Amino acid sequence: MTPRWTTAVLDTDLPGGLAVARGPDGFLLDDNGPLFPREWLKRQDLTVLAEHGIGHLDGEPVYLLELDLAAQVEGCRWQGLRAFMLEGDHTLYKVLGYAAQIGSWAREHRFCGSCGRAMTQIHLERAMYCAPCDLRSYPRISPSMIVLITRGDEVLLARSPRFVPGVYSTLAGFAEPGESAEDCLIREVREEVQVEVRNIQYLGSQCWPFPHSMMLGFHAEYAGGEIVPQADEIEDAQWFNVHHLPPLPASRSIARYLIDVYVARRLGLAEPVLPG
Numbered sequence: 001m002t003p004r005w006t007t008a009v010l011d012t013d014l015p016g017g018l019a020v021a022r023g024p025d026g027f028l029l030d031d032n033g034p035l036f037p038r039e040w041l042k043r044q045d046l047t048v049l050a051e052h053g054i055g056h057l058d059g060e061p062v063y064l065l066e067l068d069l070a071a072q073v074e075g076c077r078w079q080g081l082r083a084f085m086l087e088g089d090h091t092l093y094k095v096l097g098y099a100a101q102i103g104s105w106a107r108e109h110r111f112c113g114s115c116g117r118a119m120t121q122i123h124l125e126r127a128m129y130c131a132p133c134d135l136r137s138y139p140r141i142s143p144s145m146i147v148l149i150t151r152g153d154e155v156l157l158a159r160s161p162r163f164v165p166g167v168y169s170t171l172a173g174f175a176e177p178g179e180s181a182e183d184c185l186i187r188e189v190r191e192e193v194q195v196e197v198r199n200i201q202y203l204g205s206q207c208w209p210f211p212h213s214m215m216l217g218f219h220a221e222y223a224g225g226e227i228v229p230q231a232d233e234i235e236d237a238q239w240f241n242v243h244h245l246p247p248l249p250a251s252r253s254i255a256r257y258l259i260d261v262y263v264a265r266r267l268g269l270a271e272p273v274l275p276g
């Protein structure tokens with residue numbers, strides 16, 4: 001089956017297509033959603049920092065207008081990416097997640113990180129270029145490990161002070177230079193709860209565009225230690241029985257998938273599918 005959405009670097013000199021506008025408050029939206037005829041959108045009073053051709057949705061070229069300010073457009077409002085993740089068409093969320101990552105990269109790479117001069121877009125390549133330094137800057141992706149630790153019928157879940165009240169999730173953390181995925185996982189688990197793990201199994205990955213994580217999801221068995229939550233980062237961490245789970249993360253997140261897979265295996269239910 002042909003996918004509905006494919007990314008591509010499109011020529012911004014060509015006319016036509018659809019476009020999304022992204023500003024400090026998220027994406028512009030009207031009753032038809034966040035995709036507008038591009039020529040119409042460009043006639044609105046918007047301060048465009050950068051324009052990028054980002055791909056094809058149902059065969060139509062899609063462009064991104066990255067804005068400096070959130071303008072008022074009649075009949076339209078602004079909505080953050082998280083709201084698109086939580087509900088609505090998943091393919092549309094994928095388009096917007098990609099647009100958000102390209103938008104923040106374009107915004108943050110207007111100037112060369114080495115010499116400070118203005119950079120230019122390389123034609124038909126997703127890279128910004130500084131000629132004097134011969135430096136290319138590509139979109140930033142941050143590998144992050146996420147792990148469900150289990151002990152028989154129990155799963156180790158924690159909450160960060162940033163979470164919605166009551167919600168508990170799996171442990172996660174960013175890879176540091178010099179680490180393998182497994183090194184990072186073991187370090188993060190030690191830092192966040194002072195627990196040791198074994199039998200690390202990779203389950204799958206997910207793009208998490210908040211702002212640019214690539215989540216690598218694992219299952220690990222408990223190997224030892226008493227839970228000691230990391231000050232400031234972890235508000236609470238506990239073992240929960242699979243029959244008595246607390247409120248869990250959003251159903252489209254890989255955190256939720258890791259929990260649902262284990263619960264399904266434990267209870268002999270059908271396994272869930274990881275949303276891409």
Ligand SMILES: NC(=O)c1ccc[n+]([C@@H]2O[C@H](COP(=O)([O-])OP(=O)(O)OC[C@H]3O[C@@H](n4cnc5c(N)ncnc54)[C@H](O)[C@@H]3O)[C@@H](O)[C@H]2O)c1
Binds near residue numbers: 171174206211
């Ligand atoms: N998709 C999911 O289900 C899911 C669930 C949980 C966490 N996450 C994501 O996983 C990522 C990591 O989780 P965390 O917040 O617990 O990370 P973490 O445990 O590494 O702690 C966050 C800290 O890491 C540092 N940091 C921030 N950005 C960084 C980067 N790009 N590289 C290295 N260090 C960085 C900062 O000091 C920040 O305070 C976040 O993007 C988070 O949103 C996704």
Ligand SMILES: [Mg+2]
Binds near residue numbers: 171192
């Ligand atoms: Mg963490």
Ligand SMILES: [Zn+2]
Binds near residue numbers: 112114117132134135
């Ligand atoms: Zn330079």
